[in-house]
Amino acid sequence: MIIDWYTVLFQIINFLVLVFLLRRFLYGPIVRAMEERERKIVAREEEAEARTRESEEEARAYRQKTAELEERDRELLDQARSEAEKEGQRLLKETRNRVEETRQRWQREVAREKEVFLRELRSRMGRQACLIARRCLKDLADAELETMIWNVFLRKLKALSPEESGPLQEAFSREKQVLLSSSFEPAAKRLEETAASLEEIFAQKVQLAHQKDAGLVCGVELEVGGYRVAWSVEDYLEDVEKEILAHLEQSEKEALPDAEAG
Amino acid sequence: MQISPDEITLFQFGWLHINATIFVTWIIMALLVVGSWLVTRNLQSEGPMSRWQNLLEVLVGAIAAQIREVGSRASGPYLPFIGTLFIFIAVSNVLSVVPGYVPPTSSLSTTAALAISVFLAVPVFGISQQGLRRYAGQYLQPTFFMLPFNVIGEISRTLALAVRLYGNIMSGTIIVAILLGIAPLFFPIVMQVLGLLTGLIQAYIFAILAMVYIASASRTHENIEGKGE
Numbered sequence: 001m002i003i004d005w006y007t008v009l010f011q012i013i014n015f016l017v018l019v020f021l022l023r024r025f026l027y028g029p030i031v032r033a034m035e036e037r038e039r040k041i042v043a044r045e046e047e048a049e050a051r052t053r054e055s056e057e058e059a060r061a062y063r064q065k066t067a068e069l070e071e072r073d074r075e076l077l078d079q080a081r082s083e084a085e086k087e088g089q090r091l092l093k094e095t096r097n098r099v100e101e102t103r104q105r106w107q108r109e110v111a112r113e114k115e116v117f118l119r120e121l122r123s124r125m126g127r128q129a130c131l132i133a134r135r136c137l138k139d140l141a142d143a144e145l146e147t148m149i150w151n152v153f154l155r156k157l158k159a160l161s162p163e164e165s166g167p168l169q170e171a172f173s174r175e176k177q178v179l180l181s182s183s184f185e186p187a188a189k190r191l192e193e194t195a196a197s198l199e200e201i202f203a204q205k206v207q208l209a210h211q212k213d214a215g216l217v218c219g220v221e222l223e224v225g226g227y228r229v230a231w232s233v234e235d236y237l238e239d240v241e242k243e244i245l246a247h248l249e250q251s252e253k254e255a256l257p258d259a260e261a262g
Numbered sequence: 263m264q265i266s267p268d269e270i271t272l273f274q275f276g277w278l279h280i281n282a283t284i285f286v287t288w289i290i291m292a293l294l295v296v297g298s299w300l301v302t303r304n305l306q307s308e309g310p311m312s313r314w315q316n317l318l319e320v321l322v323g324a325i326a327a328q329i330r331e332v333g334s335r336a337s338g339p340y341l342p343f344i345g346t347l348f349i350f351i352a353v354s355n356v357l358s359v360v361p362g363y364v365p366p367t368s369s370l371s372t373t374a375a376l377a378i379s380v381f382l383a384v385p386v387f388g389i390s391q392q393g394l395r396r397y398a399g400q401y402l403q404p405t406f407f408m409l410p411f412n413v414i415g416e417i418s419r420t421l422a423l424a425v426r427l428y429g430n431i432m433s434g435t436i437i438v439a440i441l442l443g444i445a446p447l448f449f450p451i452v453m454q455v456l457g458l459l460t461g462l463i464q465a466y467i468f469a470i471l472a473m474v475y476i477a478s479a480s481r482t483h484e485n486i487e488g489k490g491e
Contacts, residue, residue, distance in 0.1 A: 002266065002370045003370050004266075004281075007369065007371035007372070008375045010375075011283065011287060011371060011376070012375045012378060014284070014291060014375075015379055017291070018294065018295075018346055019342050020342075021295045022294060022295065022298060022342060022349070025295055026302060026318065026322070026345075027341050027345060029305055030318050031326075031338075031341070032305075033302075033305040033319070037307045
């Protein structure tokens with residue numbers, strides 16, 4: 001018999017058992033492993049894709065940020081440059097101003113020094129002129145001149161107005177002392193003449209003291225209790241000097257604004 | 263000369279006698295199960311994997327791909343059945359290069375057993391896929407009068423399945439045996455190489471046909487639905 005049904009039954013059972021065992025030991029595990037691998041690969045690919053996307057996003061963000069930073073850098077640089085330029089201009093201007101100021105101050109200083117020097121020079125010249133005049137008069141002084149001086153003094157004394165002689169009288173009545181100073185030793189006659197003139201003015205006897213005073217230049221001075229009547233070239237010289245100095249001052253004041261403006 | 267290994271009785275325990283077919287089948291089963299267990303006990307789903315795992319993955323992947331190609335649907339439920347058919351028949355046939363080995367597939371009892379398994383599997387899968395009514399209605403297509411012919415077709419293709427495999431393998435074994443007597447050198451080797459090729463082709467044909475039968479029993483459902491629409 002070709003077909004042995006006993007064997008057929010056995011083989012069917014064998015085959016079904018084999019199907020079960022292989023399903024348990026072969027297909028199940030292998031299919032599971034393959035599916036798991038596929039799942040993992042898919043997951044990895046997705047992850048990689050996500051990471052790529054993320055990194056691209058990040059790269060783009062970084063590029064943008066870099067561009068922004070560059071832009072800001074450029075702006076800052078431009079700003080700094082313009083500020084530096086402005087600052088430079090300002091400093092230059094300031095320096096120029098300062099230099100200008102210094103120059104002006106120097107000019108003013110120089111002008112002032114010049115002025116001072118000139119003033120000094122002028123005043124010295126004035127004084128010198130007066131000194132020369134004094135010396136001339138001193139050198140010229142002799143008996144003739146003295147006489148003339150004394151006469152002039154007496155004339156002045158006599159020609160005193162009541163307003164002038166009033167205080168003099170008052171002072172005399174208080175002190176009762178008259179001091180006569182002159183740059184030279186007068187003759188006794190002169191003294192008497194003077195005393196007579198004074199008695200005329202004060203209407204009483206006068207005690208006259210005399211002293212020589214070299215400070216008086218060609219002059220005579222009479223002092224009663226702090227009140228003084230004098231004639232001297234010195235007075236004129238002083239007047240002249242005062243006038244000269246006043247004149248100089250005037251001219252300086254006029255010149256100074258010009259120097260400051262310059 | 264013995265035509266069938268069924269006639270070689272190895273053990274006898276009362277009424278229970280174990281012939282060569284059954285014994286060799288057990289050996290093949292043991293090989294397959296132990297081999298699979300050894301490989302699949304530590305599978306890697308990541309990183310480098312063993313060559314054996316790679317081999318089994320290629321094999322299972324190819325079978326699943328074939329099932330999808332024929333059945334045009336998920337291979338999941340059919341894979342153990344169709345895959346085991348292919349692997350068992352292929353291993354049985356390929357081992358015939360071992361001298362003294364008698365393939366169990368050269369026994370009509372084995373091939374008949376496998377064919378009967380397919381014969382039973384067709385309605386099982388068909389009913390599980392589309393229900394009893396639809397599956398039974400398939401035999402009444404296109405008309406009621408076609409029922410006997412459909413049933414005869416079902417049986418005859420099962421018979422053809424069994425005999426095709428049996429004939430091919432048995433003839434290969436017998437041809438080698440005859441040629442050994444006529445031309446003992448070289449020529450049997452060529453025939454054996456041819457036998458290996460034939461054996462693999464037969465395993466493929468058997469598995470594919472089984473899948474086609476099962477798929478046709480399950481696919482009608484879709485066709486009916488398609489017509490209904």
